[in-house]
Amino acid sequence: MSDVMEFEGNKDNISTKAYLEEAVSQPEISSLASVASHHSAPGSQPLGTGLEARGVHAWFGKHHALADVNLDFPAGTVTALIGPSGCGKSTFLRTLNRMHEFIPGAAMAGEVLLDGKDIYEPGTDVTKIRLKVGMVFQKPNPFPSMTIAENVLAGLKLAQLKAVNKDDLLEECLHRAGLWNEVKDRLKAHGGSLSGGQQQRLCIARALAVKPEVLLMDEPCSALDPGSTLKIEETVRQLIESVIVVIVTHNMQQAARVSDYTGFFLSDGGPGQLIETAPTSEIFSRPKDPRTEAYVTGRFG
């Protein structure tokens, strides 16, 4: 426990030191053309080497919520994290883009490697990490004071990025989120005027606009109807050409439909642990661990 990282208990306290050291540099999205080509010809441009969790532990105050999670997220894949409530899968997800530290008393140990570099290394610019590792939340949370277009491009303003052509970026992101046809005639309408499912896809478009390498999705469909859920799943399948997707879900059919790999988390009273991880088809057909089998066959959880 010697290398536990402690965070101050302010709701927005990005580890103060890292915050102070953060350089006010303004990265630029150099060319949309590169993104476009990358999009149309998957594999023509190498993706990052991916995301790896090494021995990740998490605490909330004294409560040990997550123990020793080792998990790889290879490029071009969707990984689903399943498990009963309170097993630490959402907590794990939030350690992957340093959103974990917003919770007062939160601490973690271990390493999260993005393209081989530990994102918790002192001196790391946390805002850049969150640009590379985007997140979609359980409840759709578009900015209500902004229009649909402003919502999609909000990340550019928030992270002080410059885009060469905002209109192209807007259209591209809405296309990729599967929302373009539904909103192209009312881009100036407010984000709150959309349905729940549309709002969630708006949030996906918003996350994509800053060109993340990884997209974390925390039960993105739990507040949505089946039709919207299906649309989001289709969107996720199309995203893997350019981003690594990690999706937490309570819905095992969803995990089966959408993911290439599945990790099963479980807490037996103590901290949550990663019980088993395997290609999704194996997890659902011949799990190695009897607890996984019990869960995926619906005997508990």
Next chain:
Amino acid sequence: MSTPTSAPLQSEIPPAREIILTRRFSDRVFRGVVTAGGFVSLVVLGLIALFLASRSIDIFKTFGFHFITGFKWDSGDPDNGIAPVLGIGAMLIGTIVTAVVGLVIALPVSVGMALFLEYYMPIRLKKSLTMVIDLMAAIPSVIFGLWGFFVLMPHAIYWAKLLHKYFGWIPFLDVQAPIFERSPFIAGLVLSIMIIPIVTSISREVFSQVPLDRIQAAYALGATRWTMIKAVVLPFGSSGIAGGAMLGLGRAMGETVAVYLVLNLYFQPNFQVLFSAGGSVASMIVTKFGEAGQLELQGLMAAGLVLFIVTLIINFLSNMIVKRTSRTGN
């Protein structure tokens, strides 16, 4: 007649029942007490308005609308045949000028302080600093007035001279004569310190209600704290800030003793905030009250009524603005 015919529709629908709620005794007692409490404040407010109106009715009969728009205050001299002329126009304008100066200074300070308290300050220190700021509101206004006169004014005169020297080309920062003592600017400074607590505490309250999921959405998009505040907190809190500002304005307009000590009352409208001439209805009432004759006393009551109504309107507006926040907040 063997087949049963359906009865006319009217008879099938029973009349709506009257729902009678029988309240238990203790509930009735409590209701009575609470309702009485609610009414007392209304009744007191109404009686004050009634009292002022009854005392000042003659003034409005005599001077009409001119009482509000006129710039002259002369109790007259019956022996020499000089008719009295009473008008509080200059004082009313002065009240607004001084209060606006106070607000312009207080608003950025308050919003900055509220942001600091809510988003930058370590949580452990937040409570104590909040308490200190609230404590500022508890300091008697005469203390602020004395401090303003003896401590602040010598410095403020220097600041006023600087402002005049470099920004004198802006009409309201010009002066007709280099007299900087007891100006609306200095009164506004003192007022700003008096209304900072109220504006700060309302802004902070609104900022603390910003939905966490929006804050997190911003951070998850790579926002720095400041860009997050610009994109999420300020749009959410804007009408709350406006409401707080209006309440502060109301307080500033009603402030009496502090302004009396640091403002030179002058019965001509003056928009040069650095110049030693200003107006304040409340302070004027205090100044004139001691040696007022019959008619003048009625005039002061009427001035009180006008101030009362203006303040009431401002409070009403601020309530409306704050209410709008809580609706758009969802």
